[in-house]
Amino acid sequence: MSKNKPLVEMIDIHKWFGRVYALQGVDFTVNHAEVVGLVGDNGAGKSTLMKILSGLYPPDKGEIYFDGKKVKFSSPKDAMNLGIETIYQDIAIAPLMNITRNVFMGRELERKIGPISFLDLRRMERESLNALRNLGLEIEDMKMPVENLSGGQRQGVVIARAMYFKSKLLILDEPTNNLSVKESLRVLEFIRELKNQNISSVFITHNLHHVYPVADKIVVLSHGKKVGEFRKEETSIEHITHLITLG
Amino acid sequence: MTLNARKLTIALLQRKEISITIISLITISFFYSLQPKFLSPANVDVLLKITPELGIPALGVTLLMIAGEFDLSVGSVFAFTSLFTTLLLEMGVNPWLSVLLALGACSLIGLSHGLITVKTGIPSFITTLGGLLVWRGVALVITGGLPKFFAMPTEFTNIMAGKITTFLHAQMLWFFGIAIIFLLILERHKFGNWIYSTGGKKDAARAMGINTDKVKIICFILSSFTAGLGGIIQSARLNQALPNQGEGLEFDAIAAAVIGGTSLFGGAGTIIGTIIGEYLSRIIENGLIIIRAPSYYFRLYIGIVVIIAVIINLYIQRRAIRIRG
Ligand SMILES: Nc1ncnc2c1ncn2[C@@H]1O[C@H](COP(=O)(O)OP(=O)(O)OP(=O)(O)O)[C@@H](O)[C@H]1O
Ligand SMILES: [Mg+2]
Numbered sequence: 001m002s003k004n005k006p007l008v009e010m011i012d013i014h015k016w017f018g019r020v021y022a023l024q025g026v027d028f029t030v031n032h033a034e035v036v037g038l039v040g041d042n043g044a045g046k047s048t049l050m051k052i053l054s055g056l057y058p059p060d061k062g063e064i065y066f067d068g069k070k071v072k073f074s075s076p077k078d079a080m081n082l083g084i085e086t087i088y089q090d091i092a093i094a095p096l097m098n099i100t101r102n103v104f105m106g107r108e109l110e111r112k113i114g115p116i117s118f119l120d121l122r123r124m125e126r127e128s129l130n131a132l133r134n135l136g137l138e139i140e141d142m143k144m145p146v147e148n149l150s151g152g153q154r155q156g157v158v159i160a161r162a163m164y165f166k167s168k169l170l171i172l173d174e175p176t177n178n179l180s181v182k183e184s185l186r187v188l189e190f191i192r193e194l195k196n197q198n199i200s201s202v203f204i205t206h207n208l209h210h211v212y213p214v215a216d217k218i219v220v221l222s223h224g225k226k227v228g229e230f231r232k233e234e235t236s237i238e239h240i241t242h243l244i245t246l247g
Numbered sequence: 248m249t250l251n252a253r254k255l256t257i258a259l260l261q262r263k264e265i266s267i268t269i270i271s272l273i274t275i276s277f278f279y280s281l282q283p284k285f286l287s288p289a290n291v292d293v294l295l296k297i298t299p300e301l302g303i304p305a306l307g308v309t310l311l312m313i314a315g316e317f318d319l320s321v322g323s324v325f326a327f328t329s330l331f332t333t334l335l336l337e338m339g340v341n342p343w344l345s346v347l348l349a350l351g352a353c354s355l356i357g358l359s360h361g362l363i364t365v366k367t368g369i370p371s372f373i374t375t376l377g378g379l380l381v382w383r384g385v386a387l388v389i390t391g392g393l394p395k396f397f398a399m400p401t402e403f404t405n406i407m408a409g410k411i412t413t414f415l416h417a418q419m420l421w422f423f424g425i426a427i428i429f430l431l432i433l434e435r436h437k438f439g440n441w442i443y444s445t446g447g448k449k450d451a452a453r454a455m456g457i458n459t460d461k462v463k464i465i466c467f468i469l470s471s472f473t474a475g476l477g478g479i480i481q482s483a484r485l486n487q488a489l490p491n492q493g494e495g496l497e498f499d500a501i502a503a504a505v506i507g508g509t510s511l512f513g514g515a516g517t518i519i520g521t522i523i524g525e526y527l528s529r530i531i532e533n534g535l536i537i538i539r540a541p542s543y544y545f546r547l548y549i550g551i552v553v554i555i556a557v558i559i560n561l562y563i564q565r566r567a568i569r570i571r572g
Contacts, residue, residue, distance in 0.1 A: 094447030106455030
């Protein structure tokens, strides 16, 4: 890992969905310990760009470099193995499952009894509890179905999961959607905490008042093209709003 | 009630198995009060003997339902597997091998249901409804619609459905053996976590790297396999393979699972719940016979119990959420 190279470089990414030209040659960079705000109108291509970065779709054209190395993902698992974790719009958890089982979904801790591997539920519970505490989330009962948590707490569980698995990049697709003001502020706190722990993040949202305070850099997409990329100091909410609405 | 006592009550009731056990006990007392013969050793023994062959398919159906899919074909696969065995027997195949081949064939049926559902995106309700018609049809073609002698060696029928002592039959060991394996898979193995995630939120599971298609296909196979095994056990008990055996089993199995707390939408359910749900169904069926109610009452009562169970589950869930707040 070299500190001067960017963490992620996506170069000239194109994506078609049938006749919809969703991404038309987008360059996108994330540096180490950087919070990137990704904004743009509905259908601009934000989610598609991030789904490509998380291995859910292959790009039709374009290259991706991670930590300076060229990568090709054939599934989300490939991206996850490199440390790219994604929180999609409200789909990152199974509400009826308990907290522990959600935290370790797909990456269960195991313990051998004879020739068979069983879940190491005790360790899983302890580790989830610690992960939530590290994030400042005070929930004691790890057996509680996630359904019983508030929206902000749920996002907390997912973010704690990303931290626990030592992700290098966390993609958050509208994590503050449907959250109250207070809960949204909490999620913003979580994102700041990620940066403190040297984890970069991409934060997609329609709410510029959410992204502006936490982002280091803001990227604007419009109709599948990048129409702006600014360090936060160089721009203002009014300026970005103007860009989004005019394209 | 103090808040703590209420929380405890809710926590207890939230174990859906407990509310359904209470309903079972009430049902038992009801039938007993009308007809004491209901709890006679002979009748209890009958109940214990016939429940496993119908309960085993319900276990497979439970896994599949937790993974978010339905299997309407289990009744037909139940019959098909037994009849296919007799067909092989008639062709002179070794009896033990015949059963293995038949169970292999029914697993392939499950595989085909799974592949069609997952690869085409057709709802499993439809693909397995097709299965229900096709495999019953094949079973009828095999037999020409007539019962067949299930000509297996006595050692085999003893292993599948022999009497061990009073109140203990070989089929109960199969039932509980498979139940324990499935329970361990669900609660103590990562594959169980994958099943719950796949049914609870497929997109999340996928995003976490779980191959949800594979999980579903395996559950389809298990559902068909347990259906076939149930059919073999019934045939071993009756020494016959019947073209109409297992008719209506698809709904009985779903009913047992749902009564036991399995969600119709996937993502939730337990093996213990299904076992209790299965026994409750059989108790109602048997009780109605004992009190000499016309046989068609069975479906009516099961229907009512299913609806009550679903309502109780929803109510408990809402209460639990409200208490938290
Ligand atoms: N799986 C898909 N199949 C077909 N078209 C798609 C698919 N996913 C996205 N699109 C199309 O690609 C374009 C970009 O969609 P995308 O979801 O990336 O937008 P977005 O910027 O995330 O929008 P929003 O803010 O509404 O979430 C849209 O025109 C959308 O309809
Ligand atoms: Mg989007």
